[in-house]
Amino acid sequence: MKIIRLTVKRKCVCTTIAIAWVLLFGQWMIERLQTKLFSGQQCSISQISQITEVVHDAFAFADSTWIYTMNLSHYFDWTWYRNGDYNRYLKIKASNYTIRQPITLNAYKKPLVVNDVKLYLSTHPQEGFVVDDFRQLQNTVPHSLPIAKNLSQTCHELNLTNFNAWLSCVLDPILLARRIPATTHSVAVGIFNAFVDKSSSCGPEGTVYTSYATYRFQKWSTSPCHNSPISVNHTGKTVESYDELLDSVGVGLSDHGHFAPQQLPRVLRLLAVAPSSSKLLVASGGTADRFMDILVERNIVTRDRIVPYDKNKIYQAKIVYRSETWPYLPGDLYGKYLHDRTDMEIVHRSLIMNELLDEERDLVLIVMRKPENSRSLINHDAMVNMIEQTLRNYSKTLLKIQLFTGENHIKDQIKIWQKSKIVIAPHGAGLVNIMWMKPGSFVIEIGYGSGWTLPEMYFEMATHCQHKYWLVKAKGAYDTRLSVDLADLHWAFVSALLQIHNK
Numbered sequence: 268m269k270i271i272r273l274t275v276k277r278k279c280v281c282t283t284i285a286i287a288w289v290l291l292f293g294q295w296m297i298e299r300l301q302t303k304l305f306s307g308q309q310c311s312i313s314q315i316s317q318i319t320e321v322v323h324d325a326f327a328f329a330d331s332t333w334i335y336t337m338n339l340s341h342y343f344d345w346t347w348y349r350n351g352d353y354n355r356y357l358k359i360k361a362s363n364y365t366i367r368q369p370i371t372l373n374a375y376k377k378p379l380v381v382n383d384v385k386l387y388l389s390t391h392p393q394e395g396f397v398v399d400d401f402r403q404l405q406n407t408v409p410h411s412l413p414i415a416k417n418l419s420q421t422c423h424e425l426n427l428t429n430f431n432a433w434l435s436c437v438l439d440p441i442l443l444a445r446r447i448p449a450t451t452h453s454v455a456v457g458i459f460n461a462f463v464d465k466s467s468s469c470g471p472e473g474t475v476y477t478s479y480a481t482y483r484f485q486k487w488s489t490s491p492c493h494n495s496p497i498s499v500n501h502t503g504k505t506v507e508s509y510d511e512l513l514d515s516v517g518v519g520l521s522d523h524g525h526f527a528p529q530q531l532p533r534v535l536r537l538l539a540v541a542p543s544s545s546k547l548l549v550a551s552g553g554t555a556d557r558f559m560d561i562l563v564e565r566n567i568v569t570r571d572r573i574v575p576y577d578k579n580k581i582y583q584a585k586i587v588y589r590s591e592t593w594p595y596l597p598g599d600l601y602g603k604y605l606h607d608r609t610d611m612e613i614v615h616r617s618l619i620m621n622e623l624l625d626e627e628r629d630l631v632l633i634v635m636r637k638p639e640n641s642r643s644l645i646n647h648d649a650m651v652n653m654i655e656q657t658l659r660n661y662s663k664t665l666l667k668i669q670l671f672t673g674e675n676h677i678k679d680q681i682k683i684w685q686k687s688k689i690v691i692a693p694h695g696a697g698l699v700n701i702m703w704m705k706p707g708s709f710v711i712e713i714g715y716g717s718g719w720t721l722p723e724m725y726f727e728m729a730t731h732c733q734h735k736y737w738l739v740k741a742k743g744a745y746d747t748r749l750s751v752d753l754a755d756l757h758w759a760f761v762s763a764l765l766q767i768h769n770k
Contacts, residue, residue, distance in 0.1 A: 333567045334539055337616045342609055343539050344401040352396035356457070356542070356586075364510055364585035366459045367393075378496040379480045382595035384456050387480070394479065398588065399455040399540040403448070403609040409440030410447065411730055413738040416758045424740055425716045433723045447727060448607040450592035455540050458482060461587035462499065462506075463514045463548060465578060472578065473516030473548075475589050484591030487518055494597075504581045509574075511545035512584035513537040516576045520550040523673075524696030528728060531558055532610035535617055536590040538568055548582055551575030557677040561618060606724060608731040615702055615732065622705050623685055631658070632683065634692030635670045642693045642715065642743070645750045653753055654691070654760060661764050673697055689763050691756070693741070693749055698725045706733035709763040713751050718744035735766065 334340050347353040359366060381387045388395050412435050415421040422428050422436035434446055458475050465472050475482045476497040487493050515534040519525025530550060538547065547568060549559060562568050574582075592607065631654060636643035644650060651668065658664060671683060673696075684690070684703040692698050693713040701710050710729045714721045729736040737759040743749035 333565065333617075339535075339539065339613060339616055342401065342613050343536070344399050345540055346400040347396055347398045350397065352398070352457075355392075355396060359586070360542075360544075366585060378476065378478065378498060380494060380496050381480045381482050382484070382494075384454060384482060384484060384593065388456060391480075393459075394477065395456055395458040395461075395586075397454065397456055399453070399536070399590070401453045401609070403451060403453060403592070403607050404612070406444045406447065406608065406730075408444040410435075410444035411736070412440060412443070413726055413736055414759070414762065415738050416755055418738075421714075421738055421740055421755075425714045425721055425738075427714075427721060431720045433721075433726070435723065435726060447730075448592070449596050450594060450607065452593045453536060453590060453609060454484070454593040455536060455588060455590035456482075457541070457586045457588050459586060461584060462501075463512065463516065463582040463584075463587060464497070464504075471518050472520060472550075472576070473514055473589075475514055475587050482589065483595065484589070484593055485595060486597055501581050504579065506581045506583050507574075509546050509582070509584040511542060511586045512574070512582060512588070513541055513545045513547045514582075514587050514589045515547060515549050517550075520552075520555065520576070520578075522696070523554040524699050526550060526554045526558065527614065527699050527702060528606050528610070528724075530555070531614050533590050534562070535567070535613050537588055538562075540590075541588045543572075545572070545586075545588060546574045547572050548574045548576055551577070554677065561678060565617070565620075567617065606727045606731055611702060611728060611731040618681060619685065619703060625688075625705075628686050628688045628705060628708075629666055630669045630683070630687040630689075631666050632669055632671050632687040632690045634690065634695070634697040635672050636693060636695060636697070637672075638748075641746045641748070642695055643748050644693060644713070644741075645743075645748050646753065649753060650691075650751055650756065653757055657757065657760055657764070661761075661768070663768060664764060671697065671700075688767065689760070691760070693751070694721055694725070694745075699728075701725070701729055701732055701734060704732065704734065708732075708734045709737070709766070710734045711737040711739055711756070711759050711763065713739045713741045713749065713756070715741050715743045715745060715749055718746055721745075735763070737763065 334343075347356065385397060385400065388397055412418060413421075418436070422433065427433040427436045434443055438446065458477060461475050461477050463473060463475055465474065471487045471493065474497060476499070478499050481496040483494050513534075515530055515537055517525070517530045517533065519529065534547065534549060537545075549555060559568070559573060563570050592610075633651065633654070635647065654668060658666060658668070666688060669683070669687075671680075673680065680700060681703045684700045685705070687704055687708065689709040689711065690698075690701060690704070691711045691713070694715065698710070698712060701708070704710075710725070712725050726736050726738070739751065739756045739759050741749040741751040
C-alpha cells in the first residue's frame with residue numbers, strides 16, 4: 268500500500284478528495300477522474316494525469332482496500348517509501364530483477380549469522396532493504412497480573428517461580444510492563460537472491476539465507492543450531508524459483524496453537540507492506556488451509572498467489588520478504604516475544620468483521636479435551652455441575668453453558684468464541700481462540716504443576732487482547748490428565764460473574 272501525499276492548488280481540491288475515495292473504491296473512481304464527473308473542477312489534463320498516475324502506482328503496488336476496510340493502516344509504517352528503498356525496488360523490478368552482488372562479498376567465506384537485520388542492511392544495502400519498521404503498540408502501565416485467590420500460592424504450587432519462571436509471578440506490574448513483550452518493533456525486510464528452507468535438523472522452518480548470510484531475527488529455542496549459519500547446499504532437494512516471495516512459514520507450521528497467533532500475523536503484515544506481485548509461501552494443511560480460505564473470502568489475498576509450503580523443497584527468489592518481531596532475543600527471553608498487542612489486534616480486526624453487542628454474548632464456554640488426551644479433566648462432569656449450580660445461584664445472569672471440542676470448521680469456531688463472555692479451559696491450543704473474543708472478555712485457564720513448565724503464552728495473549736485472566740490450579744502434569752481444584756475454580760468463576768454484574 269502506498270501512502271499518498273500530494274500538495275495541490277485549491278482549484279483541484281475536489282480531485283484530491285477523489286483520491287481518498289479511490290483508496291476505498293478502487294479502479295472505478297480512477298476512471299471517473301478522467302471523465303466529465305470532475306470536468307468542472309478546473310484541473311488541467313496534466314494535473315489529473317499526474318494524480319491518476321500516483322493512484323495507479325499505489326494500486327499496482329498492492330490492493331490496500333482490505334487494510335482500510337478493517338481499520339489496519341495505523342499498524343504499518345511502510346518505511347521504504349521514506350528511506351528511498353522503494354525506488355531501488357522499482358529499478359530492480361524494471362531491470363527484470365537483475366541484482367549484482369559487489370566483489371567485496373566473498374561467497375567462499377563462512378556465512379554470517381545476522382540478528383540485527385536493521386543495522387546489517389543499513390551497512391550492506393547490496394544484500395536487501397528494510398520494507399517496514401513499525402514500533403509496536405505500548406503495553407499498559409502497570410501491566411496486569413493473573414488473577415488468583417492467592418497468586419503467590421498459585422504460582423508456587425504450579426512451579427512457576429523456579430526454572431523458566433513466569434515473569435508475572437516474580438515481577439511487580441511496573442517491571443513486567445517493561446519486559447513483556449521483550450521486542451519493540453515489527454520489521455519486514457526484502458533479501459536479494461535468497462533461499463527459504465528448514466535451517467537444520469532442529470529447525471526452524473522458513474529460515475531465510477543467502478551465500479553470504481543467514482537471517483535470524485529471533486532465537487526460537489535454546490538449541491545452539493537455532494542461531495547457526497546455513498551453507499548453500501541443495502543436494503537431494505528440489506529448488507522452486509520465483510521473482511518475489513513472501514516467506515510466512517514458521518514454528519509449528521499448520522498446528523492450531525502456533526499458526527493463528529504466530530504465523531497469521533506475519534502473513535497479514537507481509538500482504539500489507541510487500542508488493543502484490545509477490546507470491547505467498549505459507550504452511551499447508553489443517554488449520555493453515557482453513558485460515559487461508561478465510562483470507563481469500565475476505566479479499567485479503569487471491570488464491571493464485573498462495574504457494575503451499577513443502578518441507579522437502581527449497582524455495583528461491585530474486586527477492587524474499589520476511590517479517591518478524593525485533594530485536595533478537597537470546598537466552599531466557601526467547602519465548603517472551605511470541606505474542607504482542609499489535610499482532611493480536613491485527614489478527615482480530617482482520618478476521619472479526621463485526622463485534623457482537625454485549626447482550627448477544629451469552630455463553631460460558633467450557634473447552635473439553637478428549638478423555639484420551641493429555642490435560643483432559645478427570646472431574647469434568649463435576650466441574651460442569653458446579654458451574655451450572657453457580658449460574659442458578661446468580662439468577663441475574665442470562666449466561667448459558669456450551670461445550671467446545673474444536674471439531675467444527677474454524678469459521679464456526681470463531682462465531683462461537685465471538686458469542687462467549689467467559690471461557691474456562693485447561694491449558695492447550697483451544698485457548699488460542701481467545702483472539703476472537705471481544706476485548707474485555709473473561710478467560711479462566713486451568714494450569715498444572717508437574718512436567719513441562721506451564722507456558723505463559725495464554726496470559727500474554729489474554730493481556731494483549733485486553734481480556735481479564737484468571738489462573739486456576741489443578742493436579743497433574745503436561746502429559747497426563749488433570750484434576751481441577753473445584754474450590755479454586757469456583758472462586759474464579761464467581762469473581763468473573765461479579766465483574767460482569769458490576770459493569
